[in-house]
Amino acid sequence: MLAKRVIAxxxxxxxxxxxxxxxxxxxxxxxxxxxxxxxxREGVDEVVFLDITASSENRGLMVETVVxxxxxxxxxxxxxxGIRSITDARSILTSGADKVSVNTAAVxxxxxxxxxxxxxxxxxVVLAIDARRDGLDSNAWRVYTxxxxxxxxxxxxxxxxxxxxxxxxxxxxxxxxxDGTQNGFDCELTRAISRAVKIPVIASGGAGNAxxxxxxxxxxxxxxxxxxxxxxxxxVRVADLKSHLKARGIPVRL
Numbered sequence: 381m382l383a384k385r386v387i388a389x390x391x392x393x394x395x396x397x398x399x400x401x402x403x404x405x406x407x408x409x410x411x412x413x414x415x416x417x418x419x420x421r422e423g424v425d426e427v428v429f430l431d432i433t434a435s436s437e438n439r440g441l442m443v444e445t446v447v448x449x450x451x452x453x454x455x456x457x458x459x460x461x462g463i464r465s466i467t468d469a470r471s472i473l474t475s476g477a478d479k480v481s482v483n484t485a486a487v488x489x490x491x492x493x494x495x496x497x498x499x500x501x502x503x504x505v506v507l508a509i510d511a512r513r514d515g516l517d518s519n520a521w522r523v524y525t526x527x528x529x530x531x532x533x534x535x536x537x538x539x540x541x542x543x544x545x546x547x548x549x550x551x552x553x554x555x556x557x558x559d560g561t562q563n564g565f566d567c568e569l570t571r572a573i574s575r576a577v578k579i580p581v582i583a584s585g586g587a588g589n590a591x592x593x594x595x596x597x598x599x600x601x602x603x604x605x606x607x608x609x610x611x612x613x614x615x616v617r618v619a620d621l622k623s624h625l626k627a628r629g630i631p632v633r634l
Contacts, residue, residue: 383631384597385425385604386621387582388611390415391432392461395445397612398432410612412445417452419611422618425633427453428481428552428606430508431461432527443475450476460508460552464492466499473500481552483508484525487532487539490546497547506582507548511536511569512556521569528556536569537576544577551581552606558586560609565592570600582606590616590624597630 390397390412397412416427429449431442446459459472460481469480480500486493486507496505510528511521521536540551553573555566563586570583580603583596587607596602610616622632 382603383633384602384625385582386423386593386618386625386632387426387428387604387606388416388419388424388618389428389430389584389606389608391430391608392442392445393432413448413452415612416449416457419618420453420455423622423634424455424611424618425604426456426458429457429459429461429477430481431459443471446472446475446477458506458552460506466495469496469500473504479504479506479550481506481508483510486543486546487523487525487534490542493543493546493548497549502547502549505548506550506552507540507543508552508554509536509540509543509573510554510556513569521572524556528559537572540573540577540581544579548579550579551577553581553583553602555583555585559584561586562588562609564588565596565600565602565605567596567600570596570602574601574603580604587616590621593621594625594628594630597625598628 392412397410397415456478458479458481459477463469463480463482464485472480510524514520514522523532523534523536523539555569558566565583565586574581582604583600583602584606587610593605596605622634625632
């Protein structure tokens with residue numbers, strides 16, 4: 381079995397890391413390059429930057445942040461937020477990122493996934509899916525765009541299948557219902573997506589302790605699990621988390 385990955389997520393707004401609950405109530409958590417470097421030292425497997433404002437005036441700021449981070453971090457770095465073209469992706473990748481993550485732009489123009497995959501390779505293209513349970517069907521999840529602010533009529537499982545077909549190399553799946561709650565990942569959602577596609581699925585939203593990671597990596601069948609708050613504010617250390625996963629028989633990189 382391949383090693384499961386532990387990923388730190390940094391939501392970046394105006395050059396600073398912020399974190400909230402269900403995409404709201406944001407508070408400052410520090411400098412992104414400094415935090416990424418710290419996680420690198422602590423043994424996290426990858427870092428994800430998500431530019432949650434993603435406005436054109438912040439593009440230069442995000443590129444500068446990626447450059448500063450790439451100088452200090454020697455693990456894979458993925459960057460998402462506001463990437464709408466090959467030109468946008470190239471500016472991020474040439475600044476030192478290993479992957480780009482697309483969400484809203486991919487929903488609005490699915491061919492973008494193919495264009496990026498053909499230009500940079502599918503391994504560099506992550507399809508980010510923000511999903512919330514559909515109030516009309518508790519066994520279905522609906523895709524949201526624009527940082528969770530806009531609902532669509534797209535079924536999350538169907539979109540994951542389409543995204544893989546368009547050329548995505550990985551899926552970053554965020555449960556909006558669980559985001560920032562620290563009540564555990566949505567294992568049902570993660571398992572449904574993982575079984576629907578052949579590409580790796582990263583679970584996001586709801587991490588509160590080490591056992592939550594163990595649950596989503598086993599019951600949820602995720603290939604990787606991502607967290608923000610519990611790492612930023614020190615409630616869970618990466619080394620302790622990996623020791624817990626190893627003790628539960630889950631293969632991890634130590």
